[in-house]
Amino acid sequence: MFKRRKILPSKANEDACQKLTVKKKKLFIVNAEDLRDIFKEAEDVFFNTASYCPESPVKVTFVGCQGMVDLDLLNHLVVDRLHLFFETYNGDRITKENIAQSLHLPQLEEVESEETMYADIYCGKLLIFFHEAQYLFSTNISHRPQRTPEDTATEITIKGPRDNFIEDISVNTALIRKRLRTNSLCVKKFQVGRRSLTEVALLYIHDTANPKMVEKLTERINAIDVDGIYSGNQFMELIEKSSPFFPRHHYSGRPDFSVQGLLNGRIIILIDGVSYAMILPINAFFLLKTAEDSENISAFNSFERFMRVIGVFIATLLPGFWVAVTTYHQDHLPLILLATVVESRRGIPLPTALEALIMLLLFELFKEAGLRMPSAAGGTLSVLGALIIGDAAIRAGLTSPAMLVIIAGSSIATFTLVNHSLVGAISLVRIAAIFLSSVLGLFGFLFMLHFLIIAVSNVRVLGVPLFGITANLNIKYVLKSIIRIPNKLDTSRINPIISKDMTRKKE
Template sequence: MKETDKSNSIRRTLQAVLDELGHTSDLSSRECRIGAEQIPVLVLWIDGMINNQALNENVITPLITGYQTLPVSEREFVSIPFLCRSILTATEVTVIDNLDQAVQLLVCGSAIVVVEGCPEMIAANTQGYEIRSIEEPASSTVIRGPRDGFVESLGVNISLIRRRVRSKWVRVEILTVGNISQTKVAMIFMHDRAAPQIVNEVRRRLQSIDIDAVLESEYIEEIIKDHPGSFFPTVYSTERPDDIAGVILEGRVALIVDGTPFALVLPCTLFHLLKTTEDLYLAYPIATFIRWIRFLGFWFTLLLPSVYVGVLTFHPEMIPPQLLSSILSARDGVPFPVLMEALLMELTFEGLREASIRMPRSIGSAISIVGALVIGESAVKAGLISSPAVIVVAGTAIASFTIPSISLSGTIRILRFGMLIFASVLGLYGIIIALFMLGIHLTSMKSVGMPYMAPFAPYRKQEGLKAMLRMPWWILSHRRRR
């Protein structure tokens, strides 16, 4: 687009902006005259993207009355520098000299001031739109701890972190991602604790993103993650500001995406996905016990159905005779083999889980109760499913709920079906082979240069103890600066 003419006309500029925006209905304008010469001035903004009070108090009112309130000695000929310096009271004003930049700032929430006869224009920051109130995040509730969570406003989310880490070493870098959406992404880290190579690598990956729009942080997560073909998440996501404050104190890098309450953290390890911020708010013996429960839940979710199928199909001699007799009597009359029975129950449970999430909250719990009680009991009475299979699937479901990370929980649920196939073919030997393959895959993964299985592969004794135990604060040493 051509730059504005030296004899800039507010009518011509208004028409050019309308043409660029397709004569959109939410473009508003206000014309006024300022100075002793009564020079025409046009103010443009988009409804819903600006704060009306800020527009009136910092732009329109100063333009109309500001010149008369100045002492006669300070009155100058109306010009762009004079307006920026002495009239407009907005916190941020930018002088622009082309229409492309003006339109871009306009759709981002700025008010554009056009002065008759001046080649430049002024963009005043009046951004402001309705945002959701700060409340406890639904995806990660805690018994003890802060109750506030991220919202969809980038500025509010950054302030929630700043309130917790009041340090001069906190760095916030804002980048723009998305050729069309022009989404702002804030990269937050502690300058004295984050490794420079990690910060530079994260910055490089963000700058190399070439995509039309970023509507949620998952867009960025999939693009910048290591090993995109792996099921395991190498980027940690959370809705909790206290969680982000904790990870940047550990030397990690956080990414806050405008328009979503989910923040991203790099680097990410498997054991980080099994911890929660609530571990830090509980007494260390209780927190350690709960952490071990999560580790057990992780393995039960992955292995319980496959061990049931493998042992019952290939190694029934491993089961105590009385227990084996009970299982076989319960399976008497069931028309499906053990593998088909387990797969049907697992798929049914996954369907019920998805239905309970998608249905309205008022009936979502009812669907879960109906699915768990009515359908399961009816299937057992009809002889289609054995009661031991229902117990195994129910135990696996309970174990899966102990995994705090939604992404990791989804990964383990998918791998559970693969473990079932291996167990149905080779029994326990198939499970061991699958675990070896899984271990090789996990130890070969990295997240922004950090081994995914750290601190156990490679093994670091002190960090390994901190991963398995919630160490009491009175024996923890202060983190050294790099």
Template sequence: MVRHIRSLFKKNNPTKENTNARQQASDAQVSLSIQLDQNIEYFRSLYLNSFDVMFRSFLIGEKFQGYLIYIDGLTDVQKMDEQVLTPLMKNKIETASELTNFLVNKTPVSSVQKMTSFSECVDSISNGNPILLCHGINLGFSFGLAKWEKRSIEEPAAESGIRGPREGFTETIGVNTSLIRRIIKSPALKMKTLHVGEYTKTKIFLSYIEGIADQTLIEEVENRIKRIKIDGILESNYIEEFIEDNTYSPFPQILSTERPDVVSANLLEGRVAILIDGTPFVLIAPTSLFSLFQSQEDYYGRYLISSVIRMLRFLFLTISLLLPSLYVAILTYHQEMVPTALLLSIASARESVPFPALVEAIMMELTFEALREAGVRLPKQIGSAVSIVGALVIGQAAVQAGLVSAPMVIVVAVTGIASFMIPRYAIGIGIRMLRFPIILLAGSLGLIGVMMGIIAIIIHLATLRSFGVPYLSPIAPLKIKELKDSFIRAPLWKMNTRPHFTGNFNQYRQSPDLKPGPEKGGE
């Protein structure tokens, strides 16, 4: 069997058929051989022209020939020398059974695993864990000595807050799971492991709380991830696009966040979190439109203030979506709706403008969006300066040159400020994108076109689902109890039940008699 595999790896024949055979052989569950030379020849063929893969030959107890295979930069070489190489070379080992017993029970490494196939060894080496192969033993031994450079824990720049934890996820999935475990200490918190990607073999953890998350939801998320067949996963959006219900919608059906407290709060509500190795963004499913307008600070401040701020978000959502189109529609078709003094002021400001209101609005909106994207893509030191100074200079110069009117500059500026009130970037950019077709409808049909656009958006939202959960829940279908955490945020002591997602679930999350005040029976 091993000779047959070696024949697939001809060093000087890089044809397509040979490449496909190599991939198939590397993925096959072929058992390791007792002959050390055959195993090493296979691995050398597999890692041909991979100069960062090290093969360390040494004698075990002056009798057994051994090979350590590891990737330079992914393995802690110092610990490998101290905890693996030194004990094996100094201890007297006579038989293969003694060697196996020593490796499993006496090696001073926290994790030692037996590998029986080539594919298991390849996975271990790729993850930074060195593999030991010995002559006369058809097993490989994997040592948990992975080590690589990683970013320190910092506050997420896109989800910063005034009050609350300052920790954010990193690109290392082990660090991310530990941050969640520090918050939710119950053994009911589960982490299922999946691997996606033909070449990247990206590790994915499916996290949920047993007894709170519905089992049907867990199985559905797991099945959708298992169906993904792709070369590699480089970021969480790869997973998001493959598992969401409607990929053509501008509205995200899965929540993404960099904050462990946000993930923990959603897990406690019965949702499922998807952690992907290599990215700090964690996916949360299912979600709704109202969940995307909730911020972590809504629950860290007083409920009256949080409710007012949340209502302001929905008000500025309306302004961000409709203000330019309303301005174009009224100025083009419905001048009678504007007070005479204001109409004369706008007319005098537009006297030298050569473009109709529709062209003026689209031109200014495109310019504003270009400045905003330029500010995001440029280095931080100059990005904010370019976006702010560019808007001021271009706006003032355009007004003075007579290309646009001052009222239009005001409308676009207010619209841009309103869009910054939306707490989630994914939903914010969707609203910004929908602004343009509504402006075109307003310029073509007036307020009737604006209403047609609003109706089309509402119909689309009503048809959306996130893992079977209606996107407009709890408004459509109406759930009175869950309105406590939608447009407003009720006091925490009144939110006794969890949101209802799918099937049976653990309904109550706190005692019903937590209203603050004097203790019952007290004076």
């Protein structure tokens, strides 16, 4: 999957920071028929040939991709400029210098390789072929299909900005640029995928981001050797170590949240065709933060973060703990609660563990159905379906009211989280906890909890532990992870491992 390539050294704080990783193959075009043969299988590529200078005719062929070239600019800008160019033509041989200096078109460049030609035409550029001189140039008059920045469906916007990321990497980069008008923001560009030639951008602030992390990410991106990139998660799996359960990156569809990450020394990855940004490195507490946190007062925001931490514990551990106690350790329950549980389970033929698994799978099915249904009906269907099926299951004697409350509370607790990868990991751990608790009781529950802590503690993201905040044993960083300090008192960044410059503002 990975193929190591030699990485050219780059300047330390280079602002452009752009490098394309495409092997060049020399292009030989003799006439327009050669171009037609190259694109004969691509019927969405059009060819238009025009003649200039009646005294000594000069032919020019335009090649573009339908739906990706701005036809208004082609008919009015390009054609008019060529008319002006050939009005001064005296019959001499056309040179590359004359074209570059006199034909004033946007981003006019000579095409010298097949890979460049494919990348140009399929990203919306117009190819201009001069027959007699046998020159091939490209100009950027692209008009690729895209939507305007609007509310993201993955993050609810209440008070924050609504110009969220779309599927165009240039627009997404501009959304970050307009918020960080500084020369220290680096944009490092790559082309990934032998066939897709997907554009990938690495964004970081060079005087706050850790240079070793930037170098490591650059090496991993250059080492990718696949046919194409079609999703953000696929790309992150290619540059990260395999992690079947725990997420190793955070994502956001909001530019303001991405800018917060950049200012804290983190690195942003943008992919053309992906409507969200990948943020790394991360730690466990960063996965619990949302873009709306900075829009609320610090006291209420701290309470929200604390509730999210409680929600993680409830969603992960509550069903397994309840199964262990009610199956093997009934003596640990108060007598009144024990009597209520025994009475509610009267007539239920299923064991507690199987009852919990069935109800948990039912809630997961309702949640999945709510996500796949249209947004207007999805939420209503999930709530009403869960209420109706839950009530029917109790009346049919398939589950007890206590078990329904436990599973419903555990499922609702997952909605306090934003990262869907984290929610998926919690769902898998929850099933494992129920299974071990049903076999070994509290011993199995504590064994699972101990194993979970060890597994999460060993997860590294670009060398940063997923529990990196607590691993430092610095109470200041631990408190800043959970409690949001008022901006007047917040003078330093949160993690010295991630950020090179810890000073946020002057004292």
